[in-house]
Amino acid sequence: MANDRFKGVRADDKLRSKSFKDLRKNVDNDSSDLDKRNSFFEKLTVLANEKKMEQTMAEGTKLSYNGIEFSITLDPKKFPLQKIEPSIPQDESPRLEHDLDRVLFSPGVHAIKDLRTNVYNFPPHLENIMSIREFDFQNVPTFVPSAQDTVLADLTASQNLKYSTSTSSLTSVLTQLHFLISRFRPPNASMLTNNFRNENTDFSYTAKKPVSVFLRWNPKTKTYALDADKSQDEEIILSLLGQVLEAKLTVPNHEFETFVKPLDESKPASPVQPPKNVYHYSSCGDFALRSQIDCYDPRLPGTGVFDVKTRAVCAIRHDIGYAQIKEGSDYQIRRMNGQFESYEREHYDLIRSALFKYSLQARIGRMDGIFVAYHNIRKFFGFEYLPLEEIDQIYHSPKYYNAARSSSDEHDIACSIAEREFQISMGLLSKILNEVTAKYPEQSVNLLFRAPTSYQDVEALGSGMVVMAHVMPDAIIDKIQKGLPVEPFKPEPVSTNSKKGKLDRRNREEKLIQHKRGQLETKTLVNLYEEKYYGKMFDTIGWVVNLVNHVDGTKMPVNKSPDPLPTEDWTATADFATIPDTQLGIVLQAMLANTAYEKDSRTAAIDVSADSPLANKGRTVAPVDTTRRSKEEIEAIVVEQLKKLGKPSELESTLRALDEKGRLHLLEHEKQFGGKKKVVWTSSSA
Template identity: 45%
Template sequence: MLRTSLRAVADPLRSHICLSCIARRQIAPVPLRQFHRIPALRSEAIESKPELPNVIGNNGSDIPVPKTEEASKDVSQEQQSDGDNTNVEGGSPQADGRERSKGKARARERQRRSKKTKNAEEAKQQEGLQEFKPANESEGVKEDQSNAFGSGIKNSPGARLLNDLFNKQPTSTSTSTSTSTFTPTAQAPKERASKSSISHLSSFIKVKETGKIDLQNDKLEALDVPQPPVPGLAFGLDRVLFNPGVYQLRDPRSRVYNFDPYLGNIMPVTEFDFDTLKEYITSSRDETLRETAIKHGKKYAGSSSSMTTVLSQFHYLLSAWRGVDTRMISQGFPDKLRTFTRLLRAPAAMFLHYQDGTYAIDADKEFDSANILMNLGKSMEKMLTMPKEEYERYRRSHENKITAEEENAVPESYHFSTLGDFIMRSQLDAHDPRLPGTGMFDLKTRAVVSIRMDAQNFEHGLGYEIKDRCGEFESYEREYFDMIRAAFLKYSLQVRVGRMDGIFVAFHNIERIFGFQYISLPEMDQSLHGTSDTTLGDTEFQLSIKLWNEILDKVTARFPEQSLRLHFETRDAVTPFMYIFAEPVSKSQIQTIQSKNKDKIEAYQQRLLNLTPKEGDADLDAPMTDEAESPVTAPEETAEIEPVERSLFAMALSVKNFVNGKEVARPENLTASDEWTIEYELNEVSAKQGATLYKMCQTRRQKALDVRGEDEVDVAQNVYIRRLRNISKLGRKHREQENELDNEAGVVTYGEK
């Protein structure tokens, strides 16, 4: 007999638990039934043994439990035999008889209570109340009531312990051939229950609408719109496109530059003339986009930047909050988080501008704030795609400085794509004909962690440098891990909207560039979807667009020919669901919301562009003021921009995923031969309850966006930020030593002899 010993906390004696008895009885009272040394107590435990159904293992072998009268007699005989054995061991027959009588009485009482509870549960089922249903039942497998792991017993402590002991999964005794297609991943999905994911809203639902979405008739299509040529990479950086991993600008061991040392020093934002750059055109102000939408009969028009936040919410819904895959990270990396960052999980908001029969999608900028990375990204994109002499013309002090007229003479290049009623625009940054597909790729300038976590006060993190490939800090591994959690989802969606091949990343600390890396779409999909086959990500993207299309059709039918403000939020429940809120807004209200922080942004830009280098770093360790910690408007001011009387359309969306006709929690390892379809349920919520949920959603969004950094709060008091600042301080000393070595030994570049 297999036994294990547990030492009691308050008692030096050992209490023994018989695991084979647990296997026989499937479930034991809490605490688990003890194997007693005292014969009388052991006899009592045997007499009080409840009658429970069979346990069936994965190998199909049964551990029989008596069910018939004959079997019950066998049990009685076995119990009597046990009682006889106790006498042999020296127990008193009179005491044993009294204990057996007490045990039988207690057993009868438990059976009576169990029967009463069972009758009450059956009565509830007849009244229509929903109860727990195992995951495999939702996939067509009928749960046998004789299975010890069904109907509540399978979650008991004894059954769970038995499963863990033998490393088995609960199975059904049904003869059905249906099986679950669940595949274990780094983060196991939550068990799907039959109970509705929005049952808490059941009393507030006014209208329910169901439907099915597949991709049999609609596919992403490219529009042939003539465009000017797209530039390629300069300084020989195209070598990075065809080498996986990081390409360091300078080898730290040999101190040899792999590329032109000019890339090592970034032009300060105070010297770059941003006034000469072309202004970014939003979807609502893009006449070409609107005309193209009308020409092709499309109803909704958006850009990659305005659509990705909402599409991210659909990813959470369809993937049931799949955790990120970090197998690309080394085993020694200490950070074990597998969730997306706080900023990425925040509710998404957008405006739907009505214009001549079409609706333009703009991102909601109510809580936007300025930072240096917005400016630096524009200037660095120019540096990476232009010869040195031409790029220097953007310097304010250059004698032949480029003019705004020259800059505007070269129009931007875009890709236009359609799916359903959507037309999507994507700005093109760079091109190389040797890459697969269209050869297009996106340029991304990625600041180091010390800058990203406090971009408003970037001066504190200027000394932080990347020195190693792996490690918790000052490594490319740290930056890659943070990109997985904070940026890959957004990057991959932008790549898909623009029909690109991947992204080219330049790692920097605002002052210096440390290295480059080309990350293809399959590599991003590996971290996001657990597979390098882009079929899963492509299918999810297209299903998201079609599901979004259905929602917007319903909203615009409720408020025809009106501009709207919408919020989308996927809630992390046992079965995820999405809140959707829509309200009509006027042009003046949109302008008020979009320009809410305009004055603060302009003031920051003025301070930034007139910034002078600081002497010393004594002030860098001082706590930040309250003014610096509040980059956006206080919550009390939010109510001023909202209309006093408004019509609100609140909905709750839940979906079911089907792969090849079989329901799954989330698709895994999808291939081109698989068919993924979605059944959705869209429930309209009553006005009063919808207003309450809407206010809560807006509050959650503000709290998520009202702090700087990707995933940190309370910057001044945060230990993590303090650590980054200390590393930056040491990095500034390291840079001084490196500069001294360069002055003494000179600079060597690859290719020079």
């Protein structure tokens, strides 16, 4: 019997009782419109594929693929990360303001104020966060996708490179390659206390999520740009808020206070010269890489550049729909350690979810580290600086430590593994995209990557990474990236044979193929999965990529994470096996089942009513409203949307209770310190 997750694609019982021959006869004799005839052929395809799928699942074996098509050897020394000088002069890099630079040179978390005494360690005006309804986004640089960056495209062509991308688009793909190359090595969370001894410290569910991206063809420069699939973005409010917070941290207060929308938004605003982004450009493999420079301090090692990350507390991230509707949370960070309301909780979540991507962004941008600002949308709580080498030790430390090694040895090993894994990943990605562009030259495609992230994945799908590429027109991709609705494909009318009074068979079949091909062009691979489609997939190709690590010429076991010493030679061999056309749809369903995509759609179906404005292709997050509104209008909107949010999970209920607890704490704190002058710590106040 087929797996339960395929029930949605079964044909009805009445159809199943008919033979293929009878259905074909019915179609041939039917002179109705194209949609009805096409429906018959779709059902025939469903029956044939369902029978094949049931047989495969009943056998209890992994899906079979064609033999190895080709193999490549990946030597990290052949894929160095090299600096590229931009063709135009760069503006001056931002600096940290408000005395925040001292965080860079003092390990640990720096709280914005002491909760017990209410003494501020930084200027008090830094604590409160401006609402995105009040902030004028003309005052911050606009993010430019790599496909729209003409400077990056010209730079790629001038360097005789083939692909360009930004760090934000690339890191999700590199995370999947990390799972493949490292054999899903878990993070080293030994720095956490016993509060999290019994908690899962592996990568989070969403960090393992399969990755959808677009490879865009640029006919002017004859290059390609790799962009993230924005239809999968959910934390929209956090993306907007991040721009506000980065400006607050790097702009003097008197200047930041001018970044407010005019009270009368109907009047045209005064023309503002928008600030420009500042980038580092690098090359690796066939790629030109663009990395935004958030901040700079000449006292730091290397380039002196570091990344600024604004990290929302767990109550925001784990209950984003609720927080977005309420436009914030009163959840507090009140201690260093503990299950909740602690920096340790934020470290725990950060290690499992976003910190690995942060490290990749820092490595691509040749940065020294990451500056993290913890907040709850309304207030900052504290700041911390994480050097890249410390992050490497979390994700790339050998599984078993050698007591004879010093801590500096372990540090060097982790950094060496991280650097070489990145180079192997870039070499493998270059090869994958070269195969895709050879198959579909000068066309834009949607790509989907999924590597095994657990031994359960290996049991179900094997130890290889599945890669699929699906041709899509640029006009469709543009609409998807802008969040615009994609109109369904409309087939051309089919001419009839007046002598026989029926459609010409060849013309009809050509139109049916054109109709199906047109329908598929309007959908990403994730859309096809959501619709439980596993029929004929036109203009689509897929591979299973198996990788074997070699250390000093010795083949490593498939189930062992590589941990070569810096002096040992590390290479990898990747075998590409083509997925047969008849199995592409089945593999697509199998590779995305039981992942975050499945979880998102299931959550939306249960928690959100079908007519709710919150429901949008599996998302539970409402569109962000940045319009100025009265307090009464906002309260009415919040009440209405909360009714449609649905029953909270156990974790969400806990976080909402802590939200209320935080609100009461703030009221009590205001009674105690509201009438007192705010004290700022200085060296003279000791």
